[in-house]
Amino acid sequence: MKLYLRLAWRNTWRHRRRTLIIVLAMGFGLSLMMMYDGLVDGFNQAIYGNAIKVLGGNIQVHAKGYGGSAGQKPLLALDNDGGILQTVLTQPGVVAASRRINTGGLASSREGAFAVGITAIEPELEQEVNLAGQNVIDGRGLTSDDGDSVLIGKGLAEAMGVGVGDRITLTGRSAHEQMRQRTMTVIGIYDLGMPDIEKLTVYISLNEAQTLYDLSGASTEVAIFLDEVGREREVIAALTPLLPGYEIQSFTDSYPELQYALASKGQAMDIFSVIILGIAGIGILNLLLMAVYERTREIGVLGALGLKPRQISLLFILEGTFIGVVGVGLGIVLGLAFNGMIRAVGLDFTAMSGMTSYTALITDKVYPSWGVGRLLSRAVTVAIIAALAAVLPAREAAQRDPAEALHYV
């Protein structure tokens, strides 16, 4: 086997320029995929990093039947929310946890009206982790005794034309199907740098919400804050047996359409990348076909020396695979260089933030990762396509009759 490898390797480099050109093509194909992977990672990070801030918490615990997606917020009281809080806080990795009430409603002033999510919090418990509370730019943050007070985002304040001290009307539904309308004073304005997202959430204190929505003493959500992103699965797995009968979700579940978008675009990209590599594969095919003709005599000699057709075709398939493998090497270098360059400058997508609910979460430039997460499967694809491209020339070589081939000049 070692001999075949050596022979094939030497054959690969007999025409250096030819081989290098195809290696370049393969390398470009692979680096293109690495760039794509890097960009997807970059988007994920840019969006999820902010999704946690906005949703408040890496993990949310709801009552059964709450039903998850960010669009609906039923007023379903959590049984024993205090007990959940205790259980959650004992878990490793949990930095903070707090009770909340989430509901939808309408914030209106004389200027106009906006559909908003109303989030009721226990300000003291969330002090360390609530970004809205930490980024108050005008007025002050909430305290749990605040009645008739609301903390709104800068984006909403600008759109409604209100400032600290002004009064806005919050309308929502109580748990008993009563419409609840309350005029509240804006006590503070927070700024997360995402105007479109800031329009979507206003904060009030939990006490206030409990009276307003007929949920005395109860809450609808326990929000859990972890020490780092990425531990959600682990903590959810630990919590599931401890909290039977509750819905436990991480922030990724709250943006299913983002997952879906990335997955479906990823599939299309996988198909495209196979086609692109197929094009480069034709290069290998042509090169090897040519080599088979050039080496007719040589193949005859090998045949005369007793090499079986199978062994001769192995030589050519190895040669094709080598080209692929060297292409992988070059591709990795190119891919790292490209991604490194883009990482240095960053890509500006903020102009697109109004497009969809998840692009609104992009606040800063997008910085791609190095794109090495799927490198193994990508590299294997390249090698397989290279090997497949060698099949036809290899068969051709194997079918040569040694006697005839030897006579070939």
Place this chain on the structure above:
Amino acid sequence: MIQLLKLAFRNLGRNRRRSFFSALAMGMALALLLLMASVIRGEMGDAIDLSIRLQSGHLQVRSATYDEAKTSLQWEDLVENPDQVAAQVASLDPVTVATPRLYASGFVTTRNESAPVRAVGIDPPSEANAPYRDGIREGEFLSPDDREGVLIGWSLAQRLDLSTGDTVSLSVNTSNGEVEEQAFTVRGIYSTGTSGFDGLTVLLPLAKAQAFTGAEDHASSIFVLLKDPAQTDAVIAAIQSPGFEVLTWRDMNELLIQTEQLSSGYMVFFYLIVLGIAATVIVNTQIMSVYERTREIGILSAIGMRGRNVMAIFLTESGMLATGGVLLGLLIGGIVIAYFTRYGLPLAVENFGITGMLLRERIYTQLTVQDTVQLTLMSFLVTVLAGLYPAVLASRMEPVAALRAEK
């Protein structure tokens, strides 16, 4: 010239299989580019088209002080006597239909779920409502004098588990800055194929909407569709009057149009990489064929052919490869795209969010003449350029050395 073409053609025919594969590589590249371009065009074009039909129209006439983002219902921000204004606009020649619409923001609630919506008062008989009327999935369309009925979108119905005949309560902002609530019966459920839009939009008859919100004889805007979208200027000139503001579909969909330009911009980069990869195949094949024919080139130059002419032979060859590749590409690409134009690609994304881009559940590819011509030319040029290096190589050969070459 004909001689040259014949020569080049025969040379390509000498190794038919190799020539075919080279052309195939180019053809696959072109087909891929056409597919990508048509997907993007389909996605963005569809988004703009949907936005025009469902949201913006070709033109909207509004009060100069109206701010769409605020959905204000104060009388001074609204169009007074909307029926009369609409009738005037509709009488203009390029206008297909003009209809008053009233927008309010609010939310619908069922037992204990609520969802934010935009309540839209429409004039039911108007032609402009075709997307909703034709999209009725159950129940029936609104009648103008219905005082208790609403139409809701399919995705909202799914989310809140509603069907025809159910009662929902709708709360909206009103002209005096307060919020009104009232119970309505779901008359029907429509689907525009755009779950983002359907999940947010509740339709009710204009007269009821005006009474409900206290807007009385006012509307938020006059929604105008034109026979030809390019004719906006003529209509604007005709309806320009103080206190009114006329917005075109380009103003209202600026973000979409920008995004489309942005994405076609960075796609060019991607196209070039793909073509570059295909070009390497051509370069390689041609280099091999130059070396195979070293002796031949020697003979040609020995009998007096100039380097220029030798180059021309090889360039003609790559030109022919390019032609073959382009034809193959158009054929493959055409078939694949025709399929997806008909059946669609399940690629689009459900999105919610009050502003933003409307997408269908499937992308129907759209191949424009402009894209086809551009990409075809691009592939052709890249192939010919790829042939330049081997051609130069051939033309630089020293006749004597080339004659002595082994083969």
